Every structure is written in C-alpha cells, then in structure tokens.
Amino acid sequence: MPMTLGVEEEFLLLDPVTGENSPAAEKVLAGLGDDARAQSRLEVRHSMVEMVTGVCTELAEVREQLTGLRRAAAASATATGATLAAIGATPIADPQRTVTDNPRFQAIGRHYGPIAHDPAVCGCHVHVGVPDRELAVQVCNHLRVWLPVVQALTVNSPLFEGADTGHASWRSIQLERWPSLGPSPLLASGEEYDRTVRTMVASGVMLDESMVLWYARPSAAWPTVEVRVGDICLTVDDTVLVAGLIRALVATAVEQITAGVPAPGVPDYLVRAAHWNAAHAGVGGTLLDPVRGTARPAWELVEELVGAVTPALESHGDLAEVRAxxxxxxxxxxxxxxxxxxxxxxxxxxxxxxxVSRLTVEG
Structure with missing residues (x-):
C-alpha cells in the first residue's frame, strides 16, 4: 500500500514592473475558482499565498494537482496586476511588512516582534502519511542526517535587495532568526516530544504548540510526518522530485525502525552545520556529511541518499521519475x-x- 502524500507550496506575489513584493494576497485568493480557493491559504504576509494539494498516492497525481493550482493562482494574480513567483525569498523589497489579519498571525507578530516582519520567504512542505504518532517521532529522528541533502536540492533564493547574496538559499539564512526553527532534536518517544514542546512554550521560545518549526515534525493537524526544510521549488518537476525523495526517506525510516535499526546519534551542531552548508552551496560544491563529519562532493551524497532509499522508490513506482x-x-x-x-x-x-514567473507555471 503506497504511503500518502500531500504538498503545500508558498508563493510570492510580485509587482511586474518593479519586482517588489505586491500586497495582493487577499484579492488573489478571492479571485480563485471555488475548487482552487478550497485548496488555498492566506499566509502570514500580504504578498504570499499558499496552495495545498489534496491527499495523493501517486507522483503523477501530485504533479497534476500542483500544475492546476499554480495555473489557477497565476491567473488570479495576473488579474489583480501582480505576478505569481515560485521563489524562496524576497528578491528586491517588501514594502508592506505587516502581518495579515489572522488572529494567530497577529499574535505571532506581537510575540516575536521584528522577526515576524522580516521580508517574506516561501517554502515547500511535504506531508507523508504515518498513522502512528509514536512512529512519526521516530521517523523524524531518522530523517535528520538526510534532510540537509534534500535542502541542497531545493535551493531557490539567491537574491535579496536586488543582488546575489552569495547563498543559494537566502530564505534558510534569514529564517535562522526564528528561535524554534532548525533540525528536529533526537527524541526518544512521543511523551518526550510533548514534554520538550511544553518546556519550549514555557520559555517563550515557542508561542504555542503550533510553533514547532523543526525541519521534520509530526503534523499537529494530520496523521503525517511534515518535512518543511526546502525553499519553494522553481518548477512543478522540482517539487515532484522532492516529494518522491521525501516519501522514500520516510518509508525507509519506517522499515529501519521496524527492524530495530537506531537513528544515527549525530550531535545537533553537526546537523546544523550541514544545513548551513546546504543553504550556502546547494549542490554546486561540497556538503558536510554529518555522519562522517567530513565535507564530500554534493552529488556523491545525493547518490548515497538515492542508494539508501532505492527499495522504497521501487516499491512506490517512483525510481525512474526520481532518477530523471x-x-x-x-x-x-x-x-x-x-x-x-x-x-x-x-x-x-x-x-x-x-x-521565474514563467517557469512557475510553465516549468
């Protein structure tokens, strides 16, 4: 039985003349047809929209839904005088940095202050069905050492204030200001997960339990593991690739847990260093292998990841798609x-x- 998949994509709305962020989100969402509106979300910033697939079992289904949602959002954006852009960070400027009127977003803005008003950034979140929450916590432990490689494949935000930042994912660098964001910690059980979150809420690091911003987490709303490490991908093809890899990683982790294979006990500082390396370099140079503690050619690590998940890719019928x-x-x-x-x-x-706006829709 294939594991289920769902994908959430966040997009920027840009002024087609200046390239600055356009605060048109509410108009864009209002202009969507009924079906697309039901799969849309108002995000924290006025220049962002989120489009969400339904529950899928095949990558072809993911592709079809992503394509339709991008086209619908792009058409509505054009009708408002904006353009839809699959880009991970504000490329030029964000003139309106206030958060939207959602009460939760307002509370986040009050609690975190200027951090919540940084220029808008956009990510891609992949949900994979894992019905047992205890198992989901263990899966997150196993994913830690591989998610920097996934991050390196998704880098899509080199620009900020109209210039190249020198980082392949400026979004990842900017988000380091959020205190509860980063690699998920090694946690022994669901009970330890809950205790850790309660402690962090008590400290103020997390405003509430919804502010678990770790790169992999058991979803608070769905019976899934949610992986939220990547930039919004430039094309639908790139998103489908990442979704296929993440599902295979989750499936492989479940098999290892069932077989009694422990998660690698890699220190947090090495995992964080691997993520910074991935955000800086993408797959254009070397990446830190957190298990060995050495820098290795990026594509060597990519191939190692694929080798580790090949049985899961084959069982889901995704190997050829991911290889291509x-x-x-x-x-x-x-x-x-x-x-x-x-x-x-x-x-x-x-x-x-x-x-970028053309490739967002046409691929």
Whole structure:
C-alpha cells in the first residue's frame, strides 16, 4: 500500500514592473475558482499565498494537482496586476511588512516582534502519511542526517535587495532568526516530544504548540510526518522530485525502525552545520556529511541518499521519475543556479523575475 502524500507550496506575489513584493494576497485568493480557493491559504504576509494539494498516492497525481493550482493562482494574480513567483525569498523589497489579519498571525507578530516582519520567504512542505504518532517521532529522528541533502536540492533564493547574496538559499539564512526553527532534536518517544514542546512554550521560545518549526515534525493537524526544510521549488518537476525523495526517506525510516535499526546519534551542531552548508552551496560544491563529519562532493551524497532509499522508490513506482528528476537538476541546475545564470547573462534582476514567473507555471 503506497504511503500518502500531500504538498503545500508558498508563493510570492510580485509587482511586474518593479519586482517588489505586491500586497495582493487577499484579492488573489478571492479571485480563485471555488475548487482552487478550497485548496488555498492566506499566509502570514500580504504578498504570499499558499496552495495545498489534496491527499495523493501517486507522483503523477501530485504533479497534476500542483500544475492546476499554480495555473489557477497565476491567473488570479495576473488579474489583480501582480505576478505569481515560485521563489524562496524576497528578491528586491517588501514594502508592506505587516502581518495579515489572522488572529494567530497577529499574535505571532506581537510575540516575536521584528522577526515576524522580516521580508517574506516561501517554502515547500511535504506531508507523508504515518498513522502512528509514536512512529512519526521516530521517523523524524531518522530523517535528520538526510534532510540537509534534500535542502541542497531545493535551493531557490539567491537574491535579496536586488543582488546575489552569495547563498543559494537566502530564505534558510534569514529564517535562522526564528528561535524554534532548525533540525528536529533526537527524541526518544512521543511523551518526550510533548514534554520538550511544553518546556519550549514555557520559555517563550515557542508561542504555542503550533510553533514547532523543526525541519521534520509530526503534523499537529494530520496523521503525517511534515518535512518543511526546502525553499519553494522553481518548477512543478522540482517539487515532484522532492516529494518522491521525501516519501522514500520516510518509508525507509519506517522499515529501519521496524527492524530495530537506531537513528544515527549525530550531535545537533553537526546537523546544523550541514544545513548551513546546504543553504550556502546547494549542490554546486561540497556538503558536510554529518555522519562522517567530513565535507564530500554534493552529488556523491545525493547518490548515497538515492542508494539508501532505492527499495522504497521501487516499491512506490517512483525510481525512474526520481532518477530523471535528479539528472535534470544535475544538468540544468537548481532554482538558485538557474536564477544566477540569468543574472550573469543579463545583469538585470527583473529579467530573472520574469523568467521565474514563467517557469512557475510553465516549468
């Protein structure tokens, strides 16, 4: 029986002339058809919209839904005078930094102050069905050492304030200001998970239990493990690739847990260093292998990940799709690499954003 999948994608709304963020989210959501509106969410910032697939079992189903939702959101954005952009961080400027009127977002803004008003960033969250919450906590332990590699494949935010930051994922660097964001800690049980969250809420690090912003977590709303490490992917193809890899990682972790294989006991500081490395370099150089504690060629680690999850990819019928997707990224580049090539060729950030908006819908 295939594990279920769901994907949440956050998008920026940009002014097509200036390239600045456009505070048009409410108008864009209101302009969606009934079906697409039911799969949309108002986000924390006025220049962001989120589109959410239903529960899927096949990557082809994920692709179909993502494509339809991107097209619907892009058409509504165009009708409001904005453009929809699958880009991980604010590329030029965010003139309106107030949070939206949702009471929870207002509470977050009051609690965290200027951090909550940083320029908008957009991620991609993948849910994989794991019905047992105790098992979900153990799965998160097993994912820790592999998620930096997944992060490196999703990098899609090199720009900030109209220039190349030198980081492949500026979104990841910017989000380090949030105190409860980062690798999930090694936790022995669901009871320890709950106790840890209660302690962090008591400290104020987390405003409430909904502010568990770890890169992998048991979903508070659904019987899933939610992986939230990546930038919004530039194209639907890239998102499908990441969804397939994450499902295979979760399925492999479940098999290892069932067989009594313990999660690698890697210190948090090494996992954090691997994530910073991934955000900085993507797959364009070396990545830190947190298990060995050494820097290795990025694509060597990617191949090692694929080797570890190949049985799960085969059982879900996803191996050919994932292999083709990885070859496409290896030859064509990550979203960050593609943006940088356009910037180097044109010297014009707005030309980059025009192409980003096109690829958001057309792939």
């Amino acid at each position: 997707g990885l070859q496409r990224v290896r030859t064509g580049g990550t979203g960050a690499e593609r943006q940088r090539r356009i910037l180097q060729r044109t010297g014009d950030v707005r030309a980059v954003l025009t192409e």
